[in-house]
Amino acid sequence: MKTVGEVVRWWLSRIEGDKARSASYRGSMVSLMRRHVLPRMDKVRVSKLDRVLLDDKLVFPMHQELSPRTVQKALQGIGQAFRMAEGQGRIATNPLAGTTFRDFYKGKLRPKPASLSRVDLPELVPHLVDVFNRDPLRGMLPLMMLAHGTRIAETLKARWTHISLTERVWVLPEANTKTRREHALPLTPQVLGLLARYRHALPDPRLKAQWLFPVRGGSPMATTSGHALMREVSGREWTSHDLRKLMRSSLADIGIDYMVGELLINHSLGSVVETYLTRDDMERRREALERWHSRLDELGFSDAHGVEVAVPALLSNSAKVEPPGASGDSCASLGRE
Incomplete structure (x- = not known):
């Protein structure tokens, strides 16, 4: 696997059939990856990927449009994809190892306020x-x-x-x-x-x-x-x-x-x-x-x-x-x- 798109699509093909994960999780993650991650990161080469490139092409643009929790979920998804790919030997090394949402966001993540009290x-x-x-x-x-x-x-x-x-x-x-x-x-x-x-x-x-x-x-x-x-x-x-x-x-x-x-x-x-x-x-x-x-x-x-x-x-x-x-x-x- 040479590009981020290849890693993410391979990972999505695995989780779509994973009955251990809830249907709502699978559906929301597939939607998030296809709507926001792949359009921005599809052709990025794995060998070139680092935190700076991730921030420039994905994290910062998403922060301009979406809530911090949505950005956090996108990073969790792409992180899981790379860890699984490395664990199975599909990529030599994981360029995102050790990368967390806190590397890009220092604010407090507040729970969504309830509409009923x-x-x-x-x-x-x-x-x-x-x-x-x-x-x-x-x-x-x-x-x-x-x-x-x-x-x-x-x-x-x-x-x-x-x-x-x-x-x-x-x-x-x-x-x-x-x-x-x-x-x-x-x-x-x-x-x-x-x-x-x-x-x-x-x-x-x-x-x-x-x-x-x-x-x-x-x-x-x-x-x-x-x-x-x-x-x-x-x-x-x-x-x-x-x-x-x-x-x-x-x-x-x-x-x-x-x-x-x-x-x-x-x-x-x-x-x-x-x-x-x-x-x-x-x-x-x-x-x-x-x-x-x-x-x-x-x-x-x-x-x-x-x-x-x-x-x-x-x-x-x-x-x-x-x-x-x-x-x-x-x-x-x-x-x-």
Whole structure:
């Protein structure tokens, strides 16, 4: 390989088929490389590449047009490409060895500010409930994400068989999660009621699909379609990730322990911390979600799920409410009669 373009294209051909990486990562990296890196660096010879040339042809021009985080991601991608090429002996040496984003940028990388905050909840919840009541197929996704703080790609991969009514749990298989570990979310009485109403509203062809969020033909809703739905529901005011951030910050507001909050949104806690997780973690998660959904009920969530749950029952973890038709081991039994 003699040019940067050859190295990058070879690397892209490898990651496009790498199932260990998330589809969103593969898609965004391929787009970034093809739109910004290859047009600027395609013909640059590997033997001539150094930090000065990289800055002149890629980093500085990108800084004029794009955010620092986008530039950082581009450098991470090209760095991975050269390290892999060197590791496989496809290039003699890596001219970017030791090069980092901090060689070119000394400012502080601030997280993208959230478009939703806790003060928006009193208006947000009734809006989402209204969308759900008018069209459950449009309203279910944002409500489920606000209720659980799940990532949109993980949520859209949910199958009815992942939901157990007997155990009152929703299991996200490790193949579906960003962290590549199984994630279990307790189901509160409110969510069981919401699932029953949603399933009852599904058209017959989609009712037979295995997916929680099917489209015509029975396939799962694509992530791009999910983002489009969020833009439609929000009027482009917020994103699916804003719902996740809002749920996480709200857990702290109602007194949920930091570690439990991190577990609920499936953040990686590190191998040392995870070694000491105890067997009562699921009950702690259940209590946290019951308290969170009780808070949502105060803002109108109950108008969507239609289940009456007393606050004392929630706090004692003793609420057991079966939505109509809820019998059997999975939500496949929530069919219409």
